[in-house]
Amino acid sequence: MDRGYDECLYTIENSTITKALTVGDKPVLFRISSVRHSKLQIDVLSGYSPKIITVLGLYVSKWLDLDRDLAPFYKKLGRSNACAELTEKYKGLHLINIPNLFESICWSIIGQQINLSFAYKLKRRLVEKYGTSVQHQGKTHLIFPTPKSLQDAVPADLKIMQFSKQKINYLLTVANAFNTGQFSADHLEQLPTMKARQAKLLSLKGIGIWSANYVLMKSLNEPDSIPFGDAGLNKALKRLGIIKDRKEVQKIEAFFRPFAGWQSYLTLYLWRHLYGQGLVSNKKHEGQTSRQ
DNA sequence: TCCCAGGTGTCGA
DNA sequence: TCGACACATGGG
Numbered sequence: 001m002d003r004g005y006d007e008c009l010y011t012i013e014n015s016t017i018t019k020a021l022t023v024g025d026k027p028v029l030f031r032i033s034s035v036r037h038s039k040l041q042i043d044v045l046s047g048y049s050p051k052i053i054t055v056l057g058l059y060v061s062k063w064l065d066l067d068r069d070l071a072p073f074y075k076k077l078g079r080s081n082a083c084a085e086l087t088e089k090y091k092g093l094h095l096i097n098i099p100n101l102f103e104s105i106c107w108s109i110i111g112q113q114i115n116l117s118f119a120y121k122l123k124r125r126l127v128e129k130y131g132t133s134v135q136h137q138g139k140t141h142l143i144f145p146t147p148k149s150l151q152d153a154v155p156a157d158l159k160i161m162q163f164s165k166q167k168i169n170y171l172l173t174v175a176n177a178f179n180t181g182q183f184s185a186d187h188l189e190q191l192p193t194m195k196a197r198q199a200k201l202l203s204l205k206g207i208g209i210w211s212a213n214y215v216l217m218k219s220l221n222e223p224d225s226i227p228f229g230d231a232g233l234n235k236a237l238k239r240l241g242i243i244k245d246r247k248e249v250q251k252i253e254a255f256f257r258p259f260a261g262w263q264s265y266l267t268l269y270l271w272r273h274l275y276g277q278g279l280v281s282n283k284k285h286e287g288q289t290s291r292q
Numbered sequence: 293t294c295c296c297a298g299g300t301g302t303c304g305a
Numbered sequence: 306t307c308g309a310c311a312c313a314t315g316g317g
Contacts, residue, residue: 112299164313
């Protein structure tokens with residue numbers, strides 16, 4: 001999970017992940033570590049209640065996409081000449097999701113058209129100013145802001161934090177849409193088709209096709225959501241010889257078609273392949289990776 | 293200095 | 306419908 005960026009919403013240390021979360025109205029801090037037989041153990045470090053383990057179990061399962069059996073995906077990868085090597089290289093790599101829809105939408109806006117290092121910087125500034133936190137053994141564990149806390153943000157403050165006027169406008173509009181009830185995770189999930197969910201996301205100012213598909217992939221676990229136009233994705237496809245130019249949309253669609261049911265995962269593996277090749281040079285350092 | 297980053301909205305043809 | 310362009314900043 002450690003991609004070498006300044007991730008502020010969880011901490012990786014000694015093969016464990018520590019994360020703070022708001023459950024109900026209460027902050028909870030938990031740690032995930034691996035135990036024997038490839039099992040994960042969850043320890044509640046603060047905010048324990050008898051019901052919390054069940055809630056955290058479901059959360060972690062969704063966050064790390066633990067219930068996904070990747071065997072059918074590897075079968076499809078094996079049939080593709082261009083992608084056969086991806087199985088061996090990244091076997092066991094699961095999606096890292098963003099279960100919180102508001103966070104996922106905000107993150108897609110923050111990450112638009114800037115390099116990832118800078119995007120992580122902006123996210124940290126936003127979370128430190130408008131989010132909450134849990135203190136534990138001298139360390140601060142940050143929790144992403146709620147729509148309500150971001151609604152009160154002053155544009156001038158966000159400008160000082162190096163958010164562009166456009167991004168400030170988009171973020172405040174999204175916060176407002178959640179606060180007024182125009183937008184909610186429940187409503188979005190209840191829409192009957194992926195197209196309908198995509199259209200709902202596209203209705204938000206600042207959410208284009210890339211962001212909508214990114215959110216569908218990371219927050220709603222859509223299996224066939226491809227962030228078309230993504231710079232990294234295009235670069236990976238060029239590297240594999242699938243396309244020569246990003247405008248070859250039909251070739252991209254034809255390449256993804258046999259992976260129906262696994263197109264989100266194919267995107268993940270292509271991204272990781274790109275990073276694995278060292279084509280993205282703006283990372284702090286090359287980190288040990290297992291999931292994206 | 294120039295170009296590219298996990299893009300989007302707007303405008304004009 | 307499509308291409309051009311502005312937006313905004315860091316890093317190679």
